[in-house]
Amino acid sequence: MLGALLFFLNRSQVDAELNKKEALAETDNQSSSSIAKQKAELSLEASASFQPRIDHSKKLVDGKRADLAASESLDKSKAPKIIPYSRILNLIKKEKLVQKVETLTDEKGVRSTLSVYANGPTKMRTTLQEDWVEGPSGSELIGWTAMAADYVMIKISGSPAASELAGRIQEFGAKITPTPIPGIYKVHFDGTDPIRLYEIKDNLKTVAGVDFAEPDYIMGIE
Amino acid sequence: MKTSIYILGVLGFGLILLQTGNLHAQNDPLIGSQWHHTNMNSSAAWGRQTDCRGTLVGVFDTGIRYSHDDLRSNMIGSSGLNFADGQHGSAVATDVQGHGTFVAGFIGAVGNNGIGVTGLCWQSAISAYKVLADNGSGNFSWAANAIYAAASAGIRVSNHSYGANLQSNPFAGQFWPSILITALQASGNSGAINVFAAGNNSVNLNGFVTAGGVTVTRVCGSGRSRCSNVRVTLPPVTPTIPTGVVVAAASQSDRSLASFSNYGGQVVHLSAPGRDVVSTSNASNTSYATMSGTSFASPIVAGAVALIWSRNPSWTASAVISELLNRHAPQPVITAVRSEWTIVGYDTEQKRVCVEQQRRGRSCQKWGYRQVQTARYGNADVSYTSNPQAGKVMSGELNLSGFR
Numbered sequence: 001m002l003g004a005l006l007f008f009l010n011r012s013q014v015d016a017e018l019n020k021k022e023a024l025a026e027t028d029n030q031s032s033s034s035i036a037k038q039k040a041e042l043s044l045e046a047s048a049s050f051q052p053r054i055d056h057s058k059k060l061v062d063g064k065r066a067d068l069a070a071s072e073s074l075d076k077s078k079a080p081k082i083i084p085y086s087r088i089l090n091l092i093k094k095e096k097l098v099q100k101v102e103t104l105t106d107e108k109g110v111r112s113t114l115s116v117y118a119n120g121p122t123k124m125r126t127t128l129q130e131d132w133v134e135g136p137s138g139s140e141l142i143g144w145t146a147m148a149a150d151y152v153m154i155k156i157s158g159s160p161a162a163s164e165l166a167g168r169i170q171e172f173g174a175k176i177t178p179t180p181i182p183g184i185y186k187v188h189f190d191g192t193d194p195i196r197l198y199e200i201k202d203n204l205k206t207v208a209g210v211d212f213a214e215p216d217y218i219m220g221i222e
Numbered sequence: 223m224k225t226s227i228y229i230l231g232v233l234g235f236g237l238i239l240l241q242t243g244n245l246h247a248q249n250d251p252l253i254g255s256q257w258h259h260t261n262m263n264s265s266a267a268w269g270r271q272t273d274c275r276g277t278l279v280g281v282f283d284t285g286i287r288y289s290h291d292d293l294r295s296n297m298i299g300s301s302g303l304n305f306a307d308g309q310h311g312s313a314v315a316t317d318v319q320g321h322g323t324f325v326a327g328f329i330g331a332v333g334n335n336g337i338g339v340t341g342l343c344w345q346s347a348i349s350a351y352k353v354l355a356d357n358g359s360g361n362f363s364w365a366a367n368a369i370y371a372a373a374s375a376g377i378r379v380s381n382h383s384y385g386a387n388l389q390s391n392p393f394a395g396q397f398w399p400s401i402l403i404t405a406l407q408a409s410g411n412s413g414a415i416n417v418f419a420a421g422n423n424s425v426n427l428n429g430f431v432t433a434g435g436v437t438v439t440r441v442c443g444s445g446r447s448r449c450s451n452v453r454v455t456l457p458p459v460t461p462t463i464p465t466g467v468v469v470a471a472a473s474q475s476d477r478s479l480a481s482f483s484n485y486g487g488q489v490v491h492l493s494a495p496g497r498d499v500v501s502t503s504n505a506s507n508t509s510y511a512t513m514s515g516t517s518f519a520s521p522i523v524a525g526a527v528a529l530i531w532s533r534n535p536s537w538t539a540s541a542v543i544s545e546l547l548n549r550h551a552p553q554p555v556i557t558a559v560r561s562e563w564t565i566v567g568y569d570t571e572q573k574r575v576c577v578e579q580q581r582r583g584r585s586c587q588k589w590g591y592r593q594v595q596t597a598r599y600g601n602a603d604v605s606y607t608s609n610p611q612a613g614k615v616m617s618g619e620l621n622l623s624g625f626r
Binding site: 086088089091105108110112114123129131143145179181184198199212214217218221 | 363370453
């Protein structure tokens with residue numbers, strides 16, 4: 001009995017508190033409508049996605065698996081959006097395109113386009129790698145990544161690499177500058193040709209004493 | 223007699239308030255909207271610790287609005303440090319984008335000050351490390367430079383609510399690029415804890431970290447005109463989660479995994495509230511907002527870490543993480559129980575889910591997948607499968623009950 005009374009008293013107090021809070025929230029600088037608008041703008045997209053894995057054991061009939069032929073018509077309303085076009089991707093695509101190349105289709109049926117843009121979201125020349133597959137309704141983007149176009153980051157441990165590294169850098173017409181992190185350097189080059197970035201980082205990886213060579217990838221808020 | 227009943231009533235009312243947490247922060251008007259405190263039983267921690275000033279916290283983000291009424295007294299100095307746009311720690315006072323100010327409120331919005339919201343730490347010492355430009359983007363080298371600087375500045379707990387689009391698996395089997403891993407290893411070696419957002423791609427990170435990345439090479443014949451650009455898949459590597467790093471997925475008010483959240487036990491350690499959560503806004507010094515994302519689960523975990531460490535200042539980073547995961551998030555880490563695209567006949571994930579459920583003494587039957595759509599992408603046949611239990615799975619959520 002006493003417990004019920006206490007609960008009632010507490011509930012009333014909580015309700016009064018909630019009403020007070022709602023009143024305060026309404027008088028706050030942000031009205032509920034502006035909060036809702038901001039929420040709509042900033043709420044992050046909920047979308048499913050997938051990573052293709054190949055099952056080579058299944059036989060294909062006319063390019064399609066026999067057991068799937070009847071159901072190949074994809075209900076787009078139920079299909080998840082495979083790849084969210086993020087704000088970053090949109091920011092990059094607003095910039096001036098410098099050069100674009102395309103790869104051959106690989107064994108998984110995936111091809112990439114590599115595009116260099118004059119500027120990017122981080123105010124530097126940017127390479128955009130987009131990965132495509134042929135889906136039921138044509139080419140579909142299954143992934144993308146963006147990176148600084150005209151330098152790669154490398155980590156050097158030990159001195160034996162120095163002479164060989166210097167040779168490679170000279171060969172590429174590149175130059176190397178230190179960063180605030182010990183052992184980490186930037187290797188700068190002309191990034192007009194998007195393939196150049198991949199060639200240089202793959203080449204530098206093979207130098208003894210180079211722990212890694214990789215693009216400076218672009219990141220964004222989560 | 224009447225007086226006795228009245229006293230009992232007052233005592234009982236106080237006990238109920240104590241249990242609901244209202245006693246500890248009853249004068250912050252928006253705490254009732256901060257459902258995450260109720261879900262994770264923040265009051266259990268606040269009964270023992272509210273002051274985190276002994277544990278320096280770094281917020282690696284778009285900056286923080288230092289002048290916000292609900293943050294000002296918990297910020298170190300008058301401005302943060304800017305590593306965005308190639309800067310190396312120059313002073314920055316503003317958060318133009320707003321993301322960092324929102325993140326900071328979960329960790330250290332001043333508690334029980336009669337205004338706005340309540341952070342996990344009522345009193346704290348927070349520094350802003352601006353690693354994202356005003357448009358919300360950045361380069362990983364900016365973050366690496368900042369992490370390295372924070373390690374030498376004595377920052378013990380850092381929050382990182384940023385990431386890259388993972389669909390192209392750019393990091394060749396890792397969750398982060400090597401430069402960030404290098405900086406995090408240095409930070410971990412200095413005894414610090416770094417908390418990361420798992421990301422909002424709705425993907426199972428186990429699949430991403432076990433696959434190799436991609437590179438491109440130009441293959442030429444005798445002349446330049448005969449060159450082809452060949453896409454090459456790199457071999458997979460063993461994923462590295464550096465020492466001292468905790469990765470947080472996002473849950474929602476019913477304690478299930480938020481639909482946008484990444485998951486997968488090879489990378490993700492725990493979840494914390496991240497859908498429709500309320501915190502400080504950069505719109506003005508008195509503004510608040512509601513947003514969703516793993517970005518906001520992460521600082522809730524970082525705030526809990528700061529509380530644990532402040533309560534037990536002699537503990538090592540590994541002891542704090544052990545307390546966080548073993549005592550406050552003991553449930554199994556989020557696994558692949560949701561509707562998603564998979565290769566037809568490729569049911570490894572489904573089997574794995576069943577195994578995990580069986581370990582917990584539950585039947586696999588109710589976790590079965592139901593195929594609803596199929597399609598062909600590239601050279602792969604894929605199917606869209608739905609799971610009636612999707613989104614209803616307990617997600618290894620942070621809970622501060624039993625805080626000591």
